[in-house]
Amino acid sequence: MTLHSAKIGQPVSRIDGLAKVTGQARYAAEPHPAGMLYGFIVNSPIARGRIETIRDEAARAVPGVVEIMTHLNRPHSALFEKSYMDGLGVPGSPYRPLHDAEISFNGQPVAVVLAETFEAAREAAMLLEVDYERWPHNADFEASLHQKYMPSKTRSNYVPPKSRGNAAEAYALSPIKIEGRYHLAPEHHNPMEMHATTVIAEDDGTFTVWDKTQGPQAVQAYLTSALSLSKDQVRVRNPYVGGAFGSGLRAQHNVFLAALGAKMLKRSVRITLTRQQMFTHVFRPEAVMNIALGAQPDGTLQSMIVDGVTDTSRFEHNMENLVIWGLINYKCPNATADYKVAPRDTYTSSDMRAPGAATGVNLFEMAVDEMAYACNMDPLAFRLHNYSDIDAMHDMPLTSKALKEAMHEGAERFGWYNRPIAPKSMRDGKELIGWGMATGIWDAMFSPTSARATLIADGRLHIATAASDIGTGTYTILAQTASEAFGIPIEMIDIELGDSTLPECPTEGGSWTAASAGAAVWLACQSLREKLFKTLGKSGNISAWLTAGLSNNTTVLQDGFLQDKDADENLRLSLSEALSLTGQDRLEVEETAKPGLRGTISQMRKARFTHSAVFCEVRVDEELGIVRVTRLVNAVAAGRIMNPKTAASQVRGAMVMATGMALHEESLMDERVGRFMNHNFAEYHIPAHADIPDMDVLFVEEKDREVSPLGVKGVGEIGMCGTAAAIANAIFHATGQRHRSLPITPGN
Amino acid sequence: MRQFSYSRPDTLDTACHTPDHTRYLAGGTNLIDLMKSDVERPEHVVDLSALSMSQIEERPDGGLRLGALATNADTAAHPLVTERYPLLASAILAGASPQIRNRATNGGNLNQRTRCHYFYDPDMACNKRSPGTGCSAKGGRNRIMAILGTSDACIATFPSDMCVALAALNATVHLTGPEGERSVPLRDYHRLPEDTPWQDNILRTGEIVTSIDLPPLSFGSHHTYLKIRDRLSFAFAIVSVAAGLQMENNTIGKACIAMGGVGTKPWCVPEAEALLEGKTPSPSLFRDAAECLLQGAVTDRDNAAKLKLAPRVIIRALSQAAAGTPQSQTQKTIF
Structure with a gap:
């Protein structure tokens, strides 16, 4: 060779x-150090309250059980909240596992059984009896909207929306208006590999921590701080990670609890979460956006008014860049946006693939489609008509934006130009056929x-x-x-x-x-x-x-x-x-x-984004409302593509996830108890093979010497942005019916 | 899961004489999951796999006998099933995934438990799992719950696809227990929850399903299994319909219809079948049948969509059966 x-x-x-x-390839739950104990987490069945008593006689009697760790007997960990802040954490008071008797969310770990076998640990976990004092809670998103607020301290990556012109007045004067309330259900990341940690207690007293994480150094910093260990006592490894989609951005409770157990017993400990327990921590927040658009009859946007809310917990302020995307991406003289978070008694929502944009871009692009129709314009022509060559919100030039090229190449590949504008104008037997499109935008960060x-x-x-x-x-x-x-x-x-x-x-x-x-x-x-x-x-x-x-x-x-x-x-x-x-x-x-490597970054400040244009064909059974996505084309402008094979694979993966967002994925909150009830893969539906057509991903040429030293923008998230909207818009084109809440499930 | 004893008897008689708190293990696709989730807590697990109950054989009357331990996959692929009971093969293939069908057995399919979120979560009140604790599915996230045959104590859906076809086909279930053998029509095998929802069916302690008989019954191509679900594969039914019509000169002779996804058991209404018989297929006739099938439906917080969809699915299924164009389980277009 x-x-x-x-x-x-x-x-x-x-x-x-x-x-x-x-x-x-070894994953976090795969090392088998000698003498390792298996930890199984016991989760709270209530959303708010405090632990009254823990009765562990039966659990301790299970052969093989070594210890049951609770807030009452855990070893010392850091006292102050700030010691539990992780690198990508959000403002507020981070959750401190097994810190005290107080319960702040359903599914909160209240104990960890440590046993010689996984089976013994799980059996003992089932036998542990915990009594709670229940306090009133609210886990209902709609009810939490009444308490929405703007956190006084914002997340470091939060981009505040910036108004221009006079949006309210321009909207009132616009001859053509649309207005709607758009909604996205909460979703769970559900990577194939469940969250897991293996802590190896080394002979020299140090810990080697195999964790499912997206940031080994962040986990190391978190553990040293939260467990009062020195940096050379903790080494974190994650050579292989079976997907994460953001669930591994922050240190999850499994890594803290496994390390706590190892510290307590001076033995190696592994904790793996079950699929059901994967629904006890991070999730993409539920979101609502009110969008009002005003335009001239010729399709010139006059006003954009966006307000949006996502949920967070009572103890942390998770924030998303939800409302800014339309303001950045469209030329429109008057625009304003407002963003708040709504607190409920759950765990803190978190970043999930294209956080903010997956929700904000898709919901906004659904509204743009409505406006194109209100103007009786082809949705692609409408977007080209209102195209912005700059970051219109910050009035800032861009390092590059080959979105126009993406729109044309994608449309060409899809065959968009033959599309009849009128909804419900294509059919084949009992199925209505619809073509929809949307554009996507995501940060190009370095x-x-x-x-x-x-x-x-x-x-x-x-x-x-x-x-x-x-x-x-x-x-x-x-x-x-x-x-x-x-x-x-x-x-x-x-x-x-x-x-x-x-x-x-x-x-x-x-x-x-x-x-x-x-x-x-x-x-x-x-x-x-x-x-x-x-x-x-x-x-x-x-x-x-x-x-x-x-x-x-x-x-x-x-x-x-x-x-x-x-x-x-x-x-x-x-x-x-x-x-x-x-x-x-x-x-x-x-x-x-x-950023300044080889002088490629210009001194002038420029905004940097990845863009895409997504085209979709759906077939909808007219009587039964069953939707089939039959074609998806995504034209991506992401600077230099390092490997078209792995890059296209990433974009396709995100398009599958976005298909789930549009049609399937929904974590069903039972607000009476504050628990997501469909906590398994039988009832939390991610798309199956039958739901996914052949997907066509193309990369348009985009030379950008400024965005990053190699001219690379990254493609992990752009496939989420726009794809769900393209599907929803195609459903409108097929049926003439608007759905403003995702996912669009049978019978709705 | 909790500690349990395990045995693998080699005679049916031994298998029937078991202590209290025994669960029978066949394919394990449901029981093992439920044990891991702490829903099923058997003290004894009796593995039936040493018993020879996996034959599929012709009956003297021209019917077919399906062994309780024949796998769903083998049953759906058996030449006698695909030739004579394509409706059953179709319903089996509409369910689960190839991997699960390779393990799951026919007897196990009859005895599978509901997929109700609240039944599956031991932290939640559930009369079916823990008698007397209440039903948290009522007023909860119950999009997947039943609208027919419910009671104050339980609204859990019976999830099988296969049993819907068996109900339509008027199958008979053969049981062997400590007191001997008996046979029960499949339509009477599953119970309504009433105020004892923990009893899914009429099985008595120590009774084992040994086989399922299909009567000699042919619909030619005038049958269908139409299943509507949240994604196009590998999901339980929101609404499903198994229909078989014996057509003669554009007139319906014998009509067989059963519904899945909507009831606390496979849902059959003999009056709806009678209403179809002797008539010429027409949309209004099918609408009447749908109305009859759905009589008494009660929706709760999240499952009104089922009632909206159900009549349309019934009408479409009957149209498919009347036209002799059964729904394909691989081609996802619904004709």
Whole structure:
């Protein structure tokens, strides 16, 4: 087999694929340290109140039970709330597991049974009797709207909406108006891998924590702070993560409780959540948006008025960038938006794939469709008519926006231009056919990230950064980046991720990893290459260097060999030979990529976004209302695409999730008890294969030298944004009926 | 799950003579889940897999006998089933997933328990799971709950697809127990909840389903199993209809119809069947049948959609059966 450098932009298959399908890849619940105990969490059946008594005789009598950890006997953990703040936490008082007798949400852990086997732990958990004093609670979203508020301290990534013109007056004067209340049901992340932690109590008294997380260094910081441990006592590893979608952004209670148990008993502990328990923590907040749009008869938007509310818990203020997207993306002289959060007695809602935008963009794009129809305009033409080349909310230029190109290429691919405007104008037998479209927008973020590149004796290149690959393809794109930057075949590269001891990398999320970790690896590899050349030049072995027929000026490093750029292939040095010539057993560099790398970031402030145009065909049984999505085309403008294969896979995955948002996924809150009741995969419906058509993802060319050092924008979330709206809009086109609440389920 | 004893008897007689608090294990696709969720708490699990009850064989009267331990997958694929009872094969294939159908048995299908959220959650009051605790499905998130055959004590839906077809086909269930053998029409096998919802069916202690008989009955192509659910595969029915019509010169002879997803048991109304017989298929006739089938329906907080959908599904299913165009379970378009 000839080895080749796999450059950025090539459709390389996942380099970790073999490890995953053969079970070599180890996930958080897979290490089996000797003497490990199994922890099983007991959850509160009430939403608010306090624990009165815990009767554990029967539970303790189960053979194999070692300890039952509750607020009464847990070891010391940090006293102050601020010690439980995690890197991506939200303002408020973070939940402190087993801190005291108070219950703040249904499903709150009240005890952890630690036993020699999982079976014993679970049986004892079933036998534990806990009496509660019940306090009144409210878990009803509609009722919580009466208490909506703006937190005095906002989340660090919160973008406040910025008004322009006089929206109310312009709306009143607009000849064409639409107004509606749009709603999204709460959803749960439900990654394939349940949340789990294995804490290995090492002989030297330190803890190695295998956790399902998107940020090993954030979890390390959280544990050291919350459990009063020093940084060198805790190492967090997450080399493989079976999906997360945001559920692993913040340290979840399983990692705290497993570490607490290990600290208490000085033994290794594993805690895995059941699928049912996955419904006891984070979820995408329920949301309501009131949207009013005014336009001229020619389709020129005159006014946009958006107000939106998402839910949060009583103890933390989770906030989303919900209401800003239309104001940013559309040219409209008058616009205003307002955002609040509504508190209810549940756990704190949290970021789920494209937080804020998945909800805000989709609901807004449903309203835009209504306005296009009110103006009797084709929805694509309407959007082009109101197209903004700038961030219209901040009146700020953009690093790039190839949305127009995405709209045209997507429309072309879909065959949109043949579409009759009138709803209910296409049918096939008993099915009505509808075509809908929407646009998507998501942040193109960059975070300073470090990476280490090491050339080792056998000539292999070792890359390390504390990034997390949550199934997106990070291993692969970083290998491609290193391959191109250093000039070495991808097979000679080892990538090490998911370890808190590695060079600093922010928590994976927000679609920033490709741009950020990619840039860090690029920089480290370039730097290592220079170091190799420099060291070779300096070393006493110039003669060998020359014997090989190479000179400093004309030598290049490609395909893993130092060779003269013009000479034949026989005159070349392997990397292991080259390294031995330097007289060192390894060469290593660590670099940090910052936004200003290579001067690519302009001094002028610019806004940066990923865009997309989504086109959808649905068939709806006219009498029964059964919806089938039969075609989906998504044209994405996301800067430079590092790997079209893994990138398209990410976009497709998000489109599946967005199909669930449009048609299936809904966590059913029983507000009488504050619990999401359909807490299993039989009744929480994610799309099945039969629900998903062939999906066509295309990337439009978008050269952007400013957005990030490599011109990369990231694609993890953009597929969520617009897809659900395109489906809802297609249902309108098929049936002539507007549905303003998602999901749209049979019978509604 | 809690500790339990396990045995695998090799005679039916031994299997029938078991202590109290025994659960019989066949495919395990439902029982094991329920034990993990602490819903079922048997002290003894008696595994029936050593008994030879998996045959599918012709009856002298031209009917078919389905062994209780034959898997759903084997049953749906059996040539005699696909030839003579395509309605049953279709209903089986409309349920669960291939993996589950490979494990699940016919007897187990009859005895599966409701998917009610509140039954499945031991923290919630449920008369079916814990007699006398009340019904938290009433007034709760009950979109999937029954609208027919409910009581103050319980509104849980019986979830089977297969049993809906068996009910339409007027199958007979054979039982063996400590007191001997008996046979019960499938339509009488499941119970209404009334004030004892914990009793799903008429099984007595120690009784085991040994086989299910299908009468000699042919609808030609005039049958259908039409299932409406929240996604296009692998979900329990919101509303389903099994229908078979014996058509002669555009006149309905014998009519068989049963509903799933809407009742606390497979829902049959003989008057609705009688109403169809001897008539020429027409939308208004089917509407009348739907009205008759749905008489007495009661909706609760979230499940009004079932009542809205049900008549349309009945009418469509009867139209499919009358036209001889049964619903495909792979092609998702509903004709």
